[in-house]
Each structure stands twice: as C-alpha cells, then as structure tokens.
Amino acid sequence: MMDSRSALLEMRDVSVTVRGAGGEVPVLREVALDVGRGELVGVVGETGAGKSFTARAVLGLLPHGARRISGSVVFDGTELDTPRAYANLRGTRMGFVPQNPRLSLDPVFTVGSQLVAVIRRGRRMSRTHARKRGVALLTGLGVHEPERVMRSYAHQLSGGLCQRVCIAIALANDPELVIADEPTTGLDVTVQRQILDLLRSQLVRDGRGGLLITHDLGVIATWCDRVAVMYAGRVVAIGPVADVLREGHPYAHGLKGIAVALEQGVEPVAIPGTVPTPGDRIEGCAFAPRCAVATDLCRADDPAPRPYGDQLVRCHHPVADAQLPAVGHPTRSEEVEV
Amino acid sequence: MSGEVSSTAPPRTPRPRRRTGARGLALGVGILATVLLATLLAPLYLPFDPLEANLPDQYLPPGTDGHLFGTDRSGFDIFSRVVYGARYDLLIALIAIAVALVVGVPLGLLAGYRGRATDTVISRLLDVFQAFPLLVLAIAVLGAFGRGIWITGVVIGVVSAPTFVRLVREQTRTIRDRMFVEAARCSGFTEVQIMRRYVLPANLGVIYTQAATSAAWAILLAAALGFVGVGVPAPLPEWGYMISTGTEGLTRGIWWTSVFPGLAIVLLALAFTLIGESLSRWADPRRRRSR
Amino acid sequence: MPGDPAKIFAGSQATDTAIAAIRAQFGFDKPLGVQYLDYLAGLARGDLGTSVRTGHGVLDDLTGRFPATIELILAALIVALAIGVPLGVAAGASARRGVERFARGVSTLGVSIPEFWLGLLLIVVFYSSLDIAPAPVGRLDIGVPAPDGVTGLITVDALLAGDLEVLGNAAGHLLLPALALGLPAAAPIIRLSAEATASLLRSDHLFYTRAIGTPPHVVYLKHVLRNIAPIVTTMTALIFGFLVGGAVVVEEVFAWPGVGLYAIDSLHYNDYAAVQGFVLLAAAVYILLFLAVDLVNTYLDPRKRLT
Numbered sequence: 001m002m003d004s005r006s007a008l009l010e011m012r013d014v015s016v017t018v019r020g021a022g023g024e025v026p027v028l029r030e031v032a033l034d035v036g037r038g039e040l041v042g043v044v045g046e047t048g049a050g051k052s053f054t055a056r057a058v059l060g061l062l063p064h065g066a067r068r069i070s071g072s073v074v075f076d077g078t079e080l081d082t083p084r085a086y087a088n089l090r091g092t093r094m095g096f097v098p099q100n101p102r103l104s105l106d107p108v109f110t111v112g113s114q115l116v117a118v119i120r121r122g123r124r125m126s127r128t129h130a131r132k133r134g135v136a137l138l139t140g141l142g143v144h145e146p147e148r149v150m151r152s153y154a155h156q157l158s159g160g161l162c163q164r165v166c167i168a169i170a171l172a173n174d175p176e177l178v179i180a181d182e183p184t185t186g187l188d189v190t191v192q193r194q195i196l197d198l199l200r201s202q203l204v205r206d207g208r209g210g211l212l213i214t215h216d217l218g219v220i221a222t223w224c225d226r227v228a229v230m231y232a233g234r235v236v237a238i239g240p241v242a243d244v245l246r247e248g249h250p251y252a253h254g255l256k257g258i259a260v261a262l263e264q265g266v267e268p269v270a271i272p273g274t275v276p277t278p279g280d281r282i283e284g285c286a287f288a289p290r291c292a293v294a295t296d297l298c299r300a301d302d303p304a305p306r307p308y309g310d311q312l313v314r315c316h317h318p319v320a321d322a323q324l325p326a327v328g329h330p331t332r333s334e335e336v337e338v
Numbered sequence: 339m340s341g342e343v344s345s346t347a348p349p350r351t352p353r354p355r356r357r358t359g360a361r362g363l364a365l366g367v368g369i370l371a372t373v374l375l376a377t378l379l380a381p382l383y384l385p386f387d388p389l390e391a392n393l394p395d396q397y398l399p400p401g402t403d404g405h406l407f408g409t410d411r412s413g414f415d416i417f418s419r420v421v422y423g424a425r426y427d428l429l430i431a432l433i434a435i436a437v438a439l440v441v442g443v444p445l446g447l448l449a450g451y452r453g454r455a456t457d458t459v460i461s462r463l464l465d466v467f468q469a470f471p472l473l474v475l476a477i478a479v480l481g482a483f484g485r486g487i488w489i490t491g492v493v494i495g496v497v498s499a500p501t502f503v504r505l506v507r508e509q510t511r512t513i514r515d516r517m518f519v520e521a522a523r524c525s526g527f528t529e530v531q532i533m534r535r536y537v538l539p540a541n542l543g544v545i546y547t548q549a550a551t552s553a554a555w556a557i558l559l560a561a562a563l564g565f566v567g568v569g570v571p572a573p574l575p576e577w578g579y580m581i582s583t584g585t586e587g588l589t590r591g592i593w594w595t596s597v598f599p600g601l602a603i604v605l606l607a608l609a610f611t612l613i614g615e616s617l618s619r620w621a622d623p624r625r626r627r628s629r
Numbered sequence: 630m631p632g633d634p635a636k637i638f639a640g641s642q643a644t645d646t647a648i649a650a651i652r653a654q655f656g657f658d659k660p661l662g663v664q665y666l667d668y669l670a671g672l673a674r675g676d677l678g679t680s681v682r683t684g685h686g687v688l689d690d691l692t693g694r695f696p697a698t699i700e701l702i703l704a705a706l707i708v709a710l711a712i713g714v715p716l717g718v719a720a721g722a723s724a725r726r727g728v729e730r731f732a733r734g735v736s737t738l739g740v741s742i743p744e745f746w747l748g749l750l751l752i753v754v755f756y757s758s759l760d761i762a763p764a765p766v767g768r769l770d771i772g773v774p775a776p777d778g779v780t781g782l783i784t785v786d787a788l789l790a791g792d793l794e795v796l797g798n799a800a801g802h803l804l805l806p807a808l809a810l811g812l813p814a815a816a817p818i819i820r821l822s823a824e825a826t827a828s829l830l831r832s833d834h835l836f837y838t839r840a841i842g843t844p845p846h847v848v849y850l851k852h853v854l855r856n857i858a859p860i861v862t863t864m865t866a867l868i869f870g871f872l873v874g875g876a877v878v879v880e881e882v883f884a885w886p887g888v889g890l891y892a893i894d895s896l897h898y899n900d901y902a903a904v905q906g907f908v909l910l911a912a913a914v915y916i917l918l919f920l921a922v923d924l925v926n927t928y929l930d931p932r933k934r935l936t
Contacts, residue, residue, distance in 0.1 A: 091842020
C-alpha cells in the first residue's frame with residue numbers, strides 16, 4: 001500500500017451520478033484509489049464499469065448531466081473541489097492521453113498549433129520558441145519529420161502518430177500525473193506496444209505518476225505496477241498487479257482466467273451472467289449473482305473494503321490461490337461468449 | 339495483446355431526453371382551432387360587414403363606437419376584416435399544401451425509389467428551381483398570370499414543392515433497400531403497390547411535419563404577396579393587402595390599420611410553426627439538420 | 630396577360646397610332662414566341678431588354694440599384710449573425726433548460742414574423758412615436774450628397790472618404806430596414822448553431838481540448854466558433870435566399886431604392902423585361918453565393934482540402 005502522505009493522487013470514496021430517464025443514476029460508487037510517484041496504476045473493468053467516469057472525475061470534466069455527489073479528489077495534498085482548483089492543473093501538472101487520438105485532436109487546427117498552445121500555457125515564451133520545443137518533444141518521442149507533422153492536421157496522420165502527438169501534448173509541461181484513457185484502442189499491436197513502452201518509460205523515469213485506463217488485462221499485466229479492478233461503478237480490488245490477479249476477489253480471478261485462455265488460444269470460460277448496467281437495482285454485492293462462491297451474506301450485504309495481503313478487496317469471501325479452480329480449463333458445461 | 343474483457347467503447351453519457359413537444363402541439367392546435375372557429379362563425383357575431391365601406395368613419399382609433407381594432411381609410415371595421423381575412427389566408431395555405439403534396443411527394447418517391455437517371459433528372463431540376471428565391475419567383479409568376487386566391491395558392495404550392503421532393507427523396511432512399519421493401523419486391527408487388535403500401539407510410543412523419551411548416555411559410559408568403567399587390571385582389575380582406583393599404587397613415591401615427599392584421603399573421607404562422615416543430619420531435623427525436 | 634404595357638407607357642390620352650408605334654418600338658406587335666426568342670437572343674449578348682417604365686436598359690437600371698440592395702442585405706446578414714450565433718452557441722452550450730427554451734422560443738417566434746410587418750412596427754415605434762429614427766424614405770436625408778465611391782455602399786464609401794456626417798446619416802437610414810430584414814433571419818441561425826454547438830460539445834475533440842487545459846474562453850471563442858464556422862457559412866447561404874426575397878418587401882416598406890423596389894414598381898407597370906431581369910439577377914447572385922460558400926468551406930474545413 002502507498003503511504004497516503006506520498007500519494008500524488010487520491011480519490012476518496014468518489015460517487016458520481018448521471019441524470020437519466022428515471023432520475024439520478026449512480027455510475028461511480030465510492031470509488032477509492034491512489035497513485036504514487038513513479039508508479040503506473042491501471043484501472044481495468046468491463047464496459048459500463050465506470051472506467052471513463054473515473055478518468056473524467058479526476059480531470060474534473062464530468063459530462064453534462066453528471067455530477068459528483070460525494071467524496072473528494074486530492075492532488076498533491078490539495079483538494080480539487082471547485083473548477084477554480086483545476087484552473088492551472090490540466091495541461092500543466094496533469095497530463096491527459098485520450099482514447100482516440102485522431103478524433104481527439106481538433107480537426108480544424110494543425111496538430112502543431114495545438115501542441116504550441118499547450119507549451120505556451122505552461123510557460124511564457126514566443127511562438128517560435130514554443131515551436132522549437134514542440135519539435136524537440138516530438139523528436140524525443142521518436143517522431144520522424146517532426147516539422148512536417150507539426151504542420152499537419154490530425155486526419156492526415158496515422159493513429160499511432162497522432163497518439164505520439166497527444167503524448168507530447170500530455171508531457172509538454174512536465175506533468176506530475178498523466179491520465180491515459182484507453183490510449184491504445186484502435187492501434188495495431190506493434191504500435192500499441194511502442195506507445196505503452198514510451199508512456200511507461202517517460203513516466204517512471206522522472207518519478208511521475210500515471211493512471212492507465214484500459215479494458216485489456218494483458219496491458220495491465222505488462223505495463224502497470226498496481227491495478228484497480230472496477231465492477232458496476234466500484235473499485236472491487238486494488239493492489240499489486242500480480243497479487244490481484246493471483247488471488248483475492250473472485251471477479252479479478254475470473255478476468256484473469258479469460259485472459260490466460262485467450263493467450264493460450266483456448267476457448268475461454270466466460271464468467272456466467274451479465275454485468276449490471278447503471279441504474280439496475282443492486283442489493284448486496286454487485287458481483288454476487290455471477291459469483292461461484294457467493295453466499296446469502298453476499299446477496300444481502302454489500303462488502304466494505306478490507307485488506308487481503310497487499311490488496312484491498314470488497315469481498316466477503318476473498319479466495320486464496322489454492323481454493324480456486326485452475327485457470328484456463330472449462331469447469332462449467334454452459335459456456336457463454338465473451 | 340490478450341485478455342480483452344470487452345471490445346466496445348467506454349460508456350457515453352446518455353443524452354438528456356428531449357421533450358415530446360406535446361405542449362407546443364396543444365398550443366398550436368388550440369390557436370388554429372380558435373382561429374378557424376372564429377372565422378367560420380364570424381357572420382353570427384360580427385357587428386360590422388367586412389366589405390362595407392363607411393367613409394365618414396375613416397381612421398377611428400381602436401375602441402371607438404364598437405370598432406374593437408378601429409377603422410381604416412375607407413371606414414372598414416378592422417376587427418371584422420381581420421377575422422374574415424383568416425378564411426382567405428387559411429384557404430390559400432390549404433391550396434398551397436395540397437398542390438405541394440400532389441406535385442412534390444410523387445416526384446420525391448420516384449426520385450428516391452428509382453434512383454439513377456430519374457433521380458438525376460429530378461435532382462438537377464430541383465437545383466435549378468432552388469436557385470431562385472421563393473418570394474421573388476412567386477412575385478414574378480403572379481405578376482405574369484394575374485391575381486386571385488386560387489392562383490396565389492397554386493403558385494405558393496408550386497414554389498413549396500421542391501422542399502417536399504427533397505425530404506421525401508432522402509427518406510425514400512434510406513428505406514429503399516431495407517428488408518421489407520426487398521421482400522415485397524421479390525413477392526411480385528408492382529412498383530406502385532410497393533410505394534403505396536411500404537414506402538409512402540414510412541414517409542408520413544416527414545410529410546406531416548413539412549406540411550405544417552410549409553403552411554406557416556404559405557401564410558407568410560401570401561401576406562408578402564398581398565403586401566406588394568400581386569396576391570388576393572382588393573377589396574377582399576386579405577391580411578397582407580390590409581397592411582399595405584394601412585401603411586398610408588403610418589407616419590401620421592395611425593398604427594392600428596397595419597399592426598392588427600400583422601398580429602393575425604404572426605398568430606397563425608406561429609400556430610403552424612409550433613405544430614410543425616412538435617411533429618418533427620414526435621416523428622424523429624434524433625432528427626438533426628447537418629450538412 | 631393582364632394589362633397592356635404599351636397602353637400604360639403611352640398614357641391614357643394616347644392615340645391608337647401612338648400606341649401602335651410604341652408596340653413596334655418594343656416589339657410588342659410580334660407574336661409572343663418571337664418576342665421570347667428575341668429576348669433570349671438579347672440575353673446571350675448581355676442585353677436584358679429595355680424597361681418600358683424608365684425607358685432605360687434593364688441592365689443599366691439594375692446595376693445602378695444593385696449596391697443599395699447589397700448594402701441592405703449585408704447589413705441584415707450582420708444583424709442576423711451577430712444575434713443568431715452568440716445566442717445559438719449559448720443555448721447549445723448551456724446545461725440549463727431555461728437558456729435552451731428561451732432560444733427556441735425566440736427562433737420559433739422569429740420564423741413566424743413577416744419582415745415587412747416588423748419593418749412597419751419599427752417605423753411606428755422609432756419614427757412615429759419616439760422620433761429617433763430618420764423618415765423611412767431612401768438611404769440618406771434629402772439634401773445630403775451621396776459620397777463618391779467605388780463600392781456604391783453609402784456607409785462604406787462614407788467611411789472610406791472619412792465623412793463621418795454622411796456615415797452617421799446613412800447608418801441611421803440603414804439601421805431599421807436592416808433590423809427588419811435581419812431579425813427574422815436570426816431564427817434559423819439560432820437553431821442551427823445551437824444544434825451544432827451541442828453536438829460539438831459531445832465530441833471527442835472538444836473534451837480533449839478541455840482535458841489538456843484549454844481555458845473556457847479559448848474553448849468557446851477559438852475552438853467552438855472555428856468548428857461551427859463551416860456550418861455558419863452554409864446557413865448564411867441558405868438564409869440568403871430568404872433575405873433576397875425579404876429585401877423586396879422591406880425595400881418597399883422603407884422606400885429603399887434597390888432592385889427589389891425597382892422590381893415591384895415595374896410589376897405595377899407590367900414592365901416584364903424589368904421583372905425578368907430582376908429574377909435573373911437574383912438567381913445569378915444566388916448561384917454565385919453557393920459557389921463562394923463551397924470555396925470558403927473548403928478553406929475552413931481542412932478535411933475537405935486536397936493535399
């Protein structure tokens with residue numbers, strides 16, 4: 001566990017609701033996680049688990065209709081409770097790498113002008129000077145012909161190149177924290193590896209913190225130090241990657257089973273049942289209906305976070321490695337598609 | 339990479355639900371019904387004949403001697419004329435919509451369903467036609483063919499038709515290749531049968547919506563034509579024409595002659611606009627106008 | 630065809646021989662088909678025929694009056710954009726229902742008001758009652774000389790000549806007609822820019838722009854405006870048609886000496902060559918405008934440029 005004093009970012013029981021057809025729908029429920037200096041923390045979960053809302057809550061940019069109803073976000077000891085608190089944070093001390101770089105860069109401005117704008121927001125300097133620094137940044141990120149890239153529009157560049165530009169924008173002002181929201185979706189596997197290597201080396205080298213949001217456990221296992229597993233708007237397990245995937249929360253273990261099966265080319269065993277969607281009525285533990293080891297207690301009482309080894313899990317019956325069926329082999333007759 | 343938990347994008351915020359527009363619809367229909375009733379029952383309750391001039395009573399301000407809206411240059415009672423005028427403007431709008439539907443819908447269906455050469459010819463014709471501003475075209479045509487309620491309605495209908503052609507064509511193109519149309523084609527229905535049973539019903543939402551919107555345009559266009567003197571002939575109490583004769587005293591402070599007929603135009607156009615807007619939200623809440 | 634232009638031109642006292650002479654002069658004695666072919670032949674040579682009312686060539690008449698109409702339409706366009714775009718962006722960006730409802734109400738009302746009647750209302754209020762606007766006749770007070778200038782737009786010419794007195798006078802005359810024509814045209818602009826802004830604010834790139842720390846005023850003044858610019862130019866072209874039509878009636882209301890007033894006066898004299906000339910001019914302007922919009926949008930939207 002990180003010592004809370006040295007934590008760079010801390011989310012304390014953040015709850016977010018969205019205004020929907022039938023009133024306020026919770027999308028984040030008491031989300032708690034922390035990022036220390038020099039570590040990359042992964043956030044993993046299925047669609048609808050609240051990963052993107054977590055990123056947006058940290059950035060203080062919840063969409064229209066969504067609001068934080070409780071909890072706090074603390075960045076380097078300062079509580080971020082008002083828009084003003086964020087004023088000189090984003091783009092300078094807090095970098096952001098988007099999910100779809102080609103759609104995220106503004107299509108009507110050159111990528112260079114967007115990079116220059118961010119650089120000049122960080123420190124006062126002339127346009128020419130900022131341009132030079134932009135070129136240097138791109139060169140440092142392995143971009144060939146940085147001058148040409150600067151003059152291009154997003155639609156003229158490949159996804160991988162756009163993502164390098166976005167990383168340059170994120171790192172332009174030496175941020176202490178970088179939030180990456182599915183940074184490699186839509187990129188091919190080689191480019192994905194390059195981008196993540198780049199991101200990790202840039203972060204860890206200078207003692208910066210990183211929050212990497214993904215639905216890909218493989219990415220987490222390869223590049224992250226710690227992981228927070230989200231389910232139905234909650235962080236159900238958080239801890240060192242190897243620990244979380246080995247034992248503890250049955251859901252995390254189930255995910256690992258699928259990941260390993262896919263890696264081995266074996267037909268994966270899907271976790272039975274479906275993810276609750278925001279707005280579904282949840283009683284007790286949200287995972288209980290799909291859980292192999294659930295008891296009446298699980299169906300009645302929502303578990304509070306409790307330590308389990310180096311992890312923190314929300315589970316009444318955290319399971320040790322030995323108790324769980326071996327991963328990668330079908331154990332049930334009915335198989336559901338992932 | 340391995341271990342995809344799910345391959346779809348992260349959640350988007352649900353867009354806030356649009357209002358269904360029931361209130362706007364009720365308001366629009368309410369105004370329309372009231373106007374219709376008022377003008378049809380006019381002979382039963384109006385104290386003055388809208389076509390009876392009374393020169394000594396020229397330019398009486400509103401409220402004098404039972405003239406609710408005052409009188410104009412010829413001593414006509416303005417309230418009576420405004421109420422009667424609704425008949426002509428409504429009739430013109432009705433004729434215009436009927437003409438626009440009869441001309442526009444079949445052409446749109448044909449262009450959208452047949453495609454290829456038919457579509458190209460109709461679309462090019464539309465382009466040429468739409469190069470002319472509507473009002474200008476209507477003025478020119480009416481200038482050449484003379485004046486009257488019917489001819490005004492027909493001309494407005496003809497200049498409104500291209501909008502129907504375009505909308506119906508787009509809608510038809512999107513449904514042309516759907517399964518059920520394909521199935522109907524395979525089971526030996528004729529083209530006309532397919533259009534009547536499958537294609538036309540799918541277009542009704544668009545058609546109703548545009549009909550209401552076009553009715554508002556027709557009211558405004560008829561008034562503008564009356565105002566420049568090529569619409570309904572004098573002395574019929576058409577609102578645009580009333581405003582035009584009413585302007586004579588304007589600079590001397592005689593405002594009621596042109597203000598009240600104008601209010602009537604706004605009220606009726608507003609009613610149709612409200613109905614059109616509500617219908618468009620009802621027909622397709624996600625209908626967006628983009629390039 | 631109603632009315633005989635030759636009779637009108639000759640006056641009520643004219644003899645039959647005089648009328649016949651006029652008929653021959655304008656070619657009215659020929660069969661209609663031949664008259665039409667003559668007209669087309671003239672058109673090919675750039676000759677729009679002769680106006681029976683003014684006695685001048687229609688092309689000369691139109692060119693002389695065209696700048697007045699252009700000045701009116703441009704001023705109305707400025708009014709419509711200056712009101713429509715900010716209100717539309719505000720409505721599209723606001724999370725509050727009230728703002729959106731207000732904008733929708735304004736635009737619903739806007740499309741239901743006839744321009745000419747709005748012009749009359751403005752005259753009643755600002756000229757007849759408050760007496761702060763100049764008499765609604767023409768482009769300048771009587772006795773004020775029009776400035777020499779290349780554009781023919783009196784306000785611009787006066788500005789170029791540095792004649793502030795004439796500029797003030799011309800602007801005063803221009804204001805009410807421009808409002809009458811421009812206010813109703815703001816309605817569709819409000820609606821379309823609100824929709825464009827709302828969908829823009831849901832876009833990935835606008836979220837990203839904010840996520841990398843772009844301050845709110847830069848987000849709206851730079852990114853939002855620049856992104857909806859192509860939509861605004863397109864709708865400018867669309868409402869241009871309405872403005873040309875509306876200009877005809879507004880010119881009539883304010884005795885504004887443009888091509889619209891010329892067309893209506895000609896109509897009352899059954900002066901067909903003049904009316905046809907006006908319709909052709911309107912169509913030509915319209916086509917040129919759409920061409921211009923395509924060019925401008927290609928410039929504004931890098932995705933449409935060929936590289």
